[in-house]
Amino acid sequence: MKNNIDLEYVSIIENILDNKEYQKLKQIEHHGITRYDHCLKVSFYSYKVAHALRLDYESVARAGLLHDFFLSDNERTFKDRFVSVFVHPKFAVEKSSKEFNISDKEKDIIRTHMFPINPAIPKYAESWIVSIVDKFVALNEFSHKFSYKLKYALNLYIIFLINFYK
Numbered sequence: 001m002k003n004n005i006d007l008e009y010v011s012i013i014e015n016i017l018d019n020k021e022y023q024k025l026k027q028i029e030h031h032g033i034t035r036y037d038h039c040l041k042v043s044f045y046s047y048k049v050a051h052a053l054r055l056d057y058e059s060v061a062r063a064g065l066l067h068d069f070f071l072s073d074n075e076r077t078f079k080d081r082f083v084s085v086f087v088h089p090k091f092a093v094e095k096s097s098k099e100f101n102i103s104d105k106e107k108d109i110i111r112t113h114m115f116p117i118n119p120a121i122p123k124y125a126e127s128w129i130v131s132i133v134d135k136f137v138a139l140n141e142f143s144h145k146f147s148y149k150l151k152y153a154l155n156l157y158i159i160f161l162i163n164f165y166k
Contacts, residue, residue, distance in 0.1 A: 063109035
């Protein structure tokens with residue numbers, strides 16, 4: 001482990017990381033990396049934001065780690081992947097509730113992390129944090145996966161926005 005690791009963060013999430021079912025996420029591709037690594041990034045960055053804002057950073061760290069905690073086959077069809085975008089938060093809440101003692105706030109964070117794609121509206125500031133951080137992390141991961149194509153599209157979009165607001 002790195003010397004600058006946040007030991008408080010590790011103490012909050014280590015029981016989840018040690019779980020045998022959770023470890024299976026290391027085998028599932030997600031945005032060009034593993035779902036395990038994606039969830040760890042979302043959890044850590046969300047934890048840092050919530051901690052800085054003096055919010056419930058423990059729930060954010062746990063729920064951020066669990067927001068995509070569902071098992072799926074890497075060989076899913078495009079249709080299955082598309083449908084998963086809308087239904088996986090429900091599956092993640094069910095799996096997380098089965099494996100861990102999660103609070104109502106943590107359930108909300110997991111259930112609403114796909115807002116506005118999924119119509120479930122976040123109830124807590126902590127839910128908004130994980131939802132927003134998840135989108136930034138995913139965008140970064142996609143930019144690495146599709147590299148120049150996505151960067152080119154983002155640059156075009158930024159140019160469009162600049163010209164639109166002039």
